[in-house]
Amino acid sequence: MPAIELDGVAKRFDDVTALRGVDMTVEDGDVFGFLGPNGAGKTTTIDILLDFVRPTAGSAEVLGMDAREDSEAIRERLGVLPEGYDLYDRLTGRHHIEFVGEAKRADPDPEAIAERVGLDREDLDRTVEGYSRGMAQRLALGMALVGEPDLLILDEPSSGLDPNGARLMRRIVREENERGATVFFSSHILGQVEAVCDRVAILQDGEVIAVDTVEGLREATDTGTRLVVSVAPDDIEAAADAARDVDAVEDAAVEGDDLVVTVDSDAKMTVLTAIEDAGVAVDDFETEEASLEDLFAAYTDAGADAAPAATAGGGSDADADGDDGDDADDADGGAEGEADGEDGGEDR
């Protein structure tokens, strides 16, 4: 049973068409990223899943239940971080967590949850009117964790979080997924999404224009892989000629001391072998895959101009999702150049 199933979901608000027949399946156990430019319809979709908004047409199922008919039963098994969540100024963080526990008939441990989201004991016991934006976001995330939900729906969970908070959010997503929860989240922070998601959907103008793994999106677009090869300076032209003779090579150019080859991802070794077969010793090489940011640009209108440039992974920004890069599974790791392609901003 899929965790989320949308079938032909459309939504009109007066003269604005927010969704135009969205079909989308999120499998049980997935970490699923929901992407799209501003105004694409992400929040409207999430609001339909939560029965905050009723679709004009189509059907939405959550955990095998109808989003409209069974919203209460669904709510008990969901953890939600909605976009404009409400906190009550005069209640403490602890009260908020207990309040969600009562609503879900769960018995949460506020201290343990606060620790997981990085709020200390003092924060937990003061009223939220004094919370910073990031602290409020951490509390809202903690509230979503109450009751070990089967499905977490998080709308922009990194919003307002500093790089440490964003890293912590990723860790929580992984931990929840390992516990068995499906995680569905929208985000504009594509390095985050790339680091944790099994699959992503890209929504544009109320339509799903792509659903795949990041690797699948790479293969489906013409973004290629950049292979940067170091050889002795005297050999570089011979290496370039050898690379150009390989069918899968789009381009081989000498850039400074390096040979930069744009090639289908699965033909990297063929290129290296061809260079060595031409009698040139390869001193070193690294590959740069297209980042999710490049792919997003290639898919969406805003990136139409940028699409041809989406041949590589946004350069050498080592771990540009704003953290200290200790994530074992961040991007490609190792010699596969880290191509988050982010500018390190943690804003939306």
Ligand SMILES: Nc1ncnc2c1ncn2[C@@H]1O[C@H](COP(=O)(O)OP(=O)(O)OP(=O)(O)O)[C@@H](O)[C@H]1O
């Ligand atoms: N209550 C509403 N009344 C009228 N129009 C609405 C309403 N809610 C959303 N819309 C419109 O529906 C479209 C989709 O909005 P939505 O908030 O779902 O986009 P989004 O992808 O979440 O955007 P963002 O990334 O900016 O949060 C927009 O054109 C928006 O103006």
